[in-house]
Structures are given as C-alpha cells and as structure tokens.
Amino acid sequence: MHEIHVGEDLRDRNREIAHENRKHLKKHGIVTLNLMSAPGAGKTSLLVNTIPRLKDRYRIGVVEGDLQTSTDAERVGSLGVDVFQIQTGGVCHLDAAMVHSALHRFELDAIDLLLIENVGNLVCPAEFDLGEDARVMLLSITEGDDKPKKYPLMFRESRLLLMNKIDLLPWVDFDTEKAKREAREINPDIEIHDISCKTGEGIDAWISWIERFCKRLEVT
Amino acid sequence: MHEIHVGEDLRDRNREIAHENRKHLKKHGIVTLNLMSAPGAGKTSLLVNTIPRLKDRYRIGVVEGDLQTSTDAERVGSLGVDVFQIQTGGVCHLDAAMVHSALHRFELDAIDLLLIENVGNLVCPAEFDLGEDARVMLLSITEGDDKPKKYPLMFRESRLLLMNKIDLLPWVDFDTEKAKREAREINPDIEIHDISCKTGEGIDAWISWIERFCKRLEVT
Numbered sequence: 001m002h003e004i005h006v007g008e009d010l011r012d013r014n015r016e017i018a019h020e021n022r023k024h025l026k027k028h029g030i031v032t033l034n035l036m037s038a039p040g041a042g043k044t045s046l047l048v049n050t051i052p053r054l055k056d057r058y059r060i061g062v063v064e065g066d067l068q069t070s071t072d073a074e075r076v077g078s079l080g081v082d083v084f085q086i087q088t089g090g091v092c093h094l095d096a097a098m099v100h101s102a103l104h105r106f107e108l109d110a111i112d113l114l115l116i117e118n119v120g121n122l123v124c125p126a127e128f129d130l131g132e133d134a135r136v137m138l139l140s141i142t143e144g145d146d147k148p149k150k151y152p153l154m155f156r157e158s159r160l161l162l163m164n165k166i167d168l169l170p171w172v173d174f175d176t177e178k179a180k181r182e183a184r185e186i187n188p189d190i191e192i193h194d195i196s197c198k199t200g201e202g203i204d205a206w207i208s209w210i211e212r213f214c215k216r217l218e219v220t
Numbered sequence: 221m222h223e224i225h226v227g228e229d230l231r232d233r234n235r236e237i238a239h240e241n242r243k244h245l246k247k248h249g250i251v252t253l254n255l256m257s258a259p260g261a262g263k264t265s266l267l268v269n270t271i272p273r274l275k276d277r278y279r280i281g282v283v284e285g286d287l288q289t290s291t292d293a294e295r296v297g298s299l300g301v302d303v304f305q306i307q308t309g310g311v312c313h314l315d316a317a318m319v320h321s322a323l324h325r326f327e328l329d330a331i332d333l334l335l336i337e338n339v340g341n342l343v344c345p346a347e348f349d350l351g352e353d354a355r356v357m358l359l360s361i362t363e364g365d366d367k368p369k370k371y372p373l374m375f376r377e378s379r380l381l382l383m384n385k386i387d388l389l390p391w392v393d394f395d396t397e398k399a400k401r402e403a404r405e406i407n408p409d410i411e412i413h414d415i416s417c418k419t420g421e422g423i424d425a426w427i428s429w430i431e432r433f434c435k436r437l438e439v440t
Contacts, residue, residue, distance in 0.1 A: 071370070090347075119343070151287060
C-alpha cells in the first residue's frame, strides 16, 4: 500500500502549493480560471474565441499546459497576450508547483485575468487544485453523452460546463438533455452552456459568464 | 526527487507483472490486444462492431477498464462473450496488476482472443505494458489532426491506428494526410486505417487485420 501513501503525500503537498498560489493571485487581484477537458475538446479554440473579446477590458495572461509541444502557446500568443508554456514532459496534468513556477514568469500586477489551459485529460487534472478561482470544463458532444457518469470527478469539480461542438449535433448520436441531467445529478450547482467555437454560437453567454464572475470577485 | 524514484519502482514492478501476464497468456494460446484512446473516441463502439464478426471464429474474452461505471461492460456483455469489468476507482489507466487479477476470472483455455479496453486517456495508458501482444489506438477525427505531435507516446507504442468517425469528415476541420504523416514521423511502422463505427466503413479492414495478426501468432 506504499504507493497510496506517496499519492496522499503528493496530494497534500499540492494542496499547500495551490493555497500559496491562490493567496498570491488574490494579492495581485487576479481572477484565475482552470480550463479542463479531454484531448481535442476545444480548449485552445475556446481561448482563441475568448481573448479578442476580452483583451481590451482585462489584461490577460495565459498558461498553456502540454506534454511536450508549444503549438497551442504559439496560437494563443499570436493574439497579443502574455503566454507561458508549461511542458509537463509526459505528465498527464498540471499541478500547483508547475503553475507556481509559471507565475514567476508573469508580471502579475499587469494581469487581471489568468486563463490556464490544462493538459487534455478527463481524469487527473480534476484531482489537482492549481490555486484557481474556478474550474471550467469543456465536453465535446462528439465524446458521447455518457461522459458525466464515466468521469464524474471533473463534472463535480467544475463550476461551469461548456458543451462544445454543438454544430455537429445533427451528425452525432448525443442526447443533450441526458448529458445535462446526468451532469447535474453529479453536481447540482453546475452551470451549463452549449457552445460552438466554430460557429460562435453560445460564445456570448460564456463571455458574460466571465464578466459576471470577475465582477463578483471585484475585478473590473 | 523522491516521487520520481517511486514512479520508476512502480514502472519496474509493472513491467515484471506484464511479463508474467504475457507468459501466462501465451501458454494458453491467447492473442491479446490493448485498445487505447481518448475518452469517447469509440473503443466500445469498435468492440460492438467487432465481436459479432469474430465470435464464431474465435472464443473471445473482454476486459473493460473504467473509472467507476460498468455500462460499457454491460453493452459488450450483451453480445454473448465473457466480459470482466475492472473499475480502477479513479486511476486513469489500466496496469498489469489489474489485468493479472482479471485473468484469474477467465477460463483461459476457453479463450483465443482477449480484447482489453483501456481507460479513456491519451496519456498514461501508453506507459503501462499490460502483457498484450499489440496495442491498437483509436483517434477520433473530431479530436483534431494535431494529436500525434501532442500525444506522441501512444502513437509510438501502437502497432495499429484506427482513425474513427470518418463519417464526420465533411463537417470537421481535420487534415487526414497531415495526421497520418505526423503519426508516421513518430512511428514509421504504424499501420493506419480510416474507420467509422457508425457507417461500418473500414471495419472489414480492421477485421482482416485481427485475422492476419492472429494467424501470425498461430491462433486460428
């Protein structure tokens, strides 16, 4: 049972660092969102749709988590915001220590909104608090309506669920109502919006959600 | 650096158990395939399309890996083959010890072909040898053509890549040739087939692949 204890030690250590990150981010008045999803659900596309809409209003920083490439960071960086790339070297999630290192690379007083794109994985990212204010998850409808029951932790830990790629709804077997109902059984407080990063549908609602969330945390 | 050593110990221990599994499976003349993919790429749908085509020719056993549900096992079990469900309790991959436990639940002399459906995750399953004869990965084209470069280990470790959901090709931005080229840059020996579990396209080629593979290992 040795491994399990080690796992718990790592988890405790992560919690401490996440707590430090949270204090640090708060001190600088930064609102932080942790974006999580399976691979290819559209996290980067969401950022590409979001940043131009918000960058005149908020000073935005982005942390990009990837196993070993930097293509997402380049794509987001071209939008004219500060991006720091974390290459996890094969690790399947971001942890608080990785984000802590990233924070040293930003001029924190020049940021209002920090968007963290986690590694594409529906499992482990949900287990690691990074010090964020809220977790936002994307579910691509092409992944199937059984995902809330199969990967409950991420649905439980997320404040907002964006059901992406709804433009593909006519061509895939996906029961939207079932997926929403089962997500809410796991997390009655979860807010859910349908979006399409391709057609732009639902992006307004997501932008409003960010604005309301920042307002609540008093970042304007 | 303590964690890293623990990780290596775990990896070494996994290798030993995988070696035992492999010997054991070989002794009973069983061909074993480890199916891996991101969540919702269609592993279970592939099994549902595969088993009826092969079950008169091979005696089939299935190991279903899931975090905590048994819906996939029920779906596959209804096809009239022996299924054993491994619930990992939140662990994001199968390991050799889990499969070892599962093997005790099968009557191994009554099986020719063992199909293992791994947990939906493009990262960690590729790191854990289960004792299989070959790894087969599915990439749903809805996940994007950048996946080989972003998740190279799974592409490197797989003998066969099935690009699934090609029925959706007209509606998604996916460069099939780029994805194939980049998969082959990572793994020059990888065999690639386009399939659709929905329309049945390409399933014949996959069935032939299994038959050839079994024949090579002298299971008929």
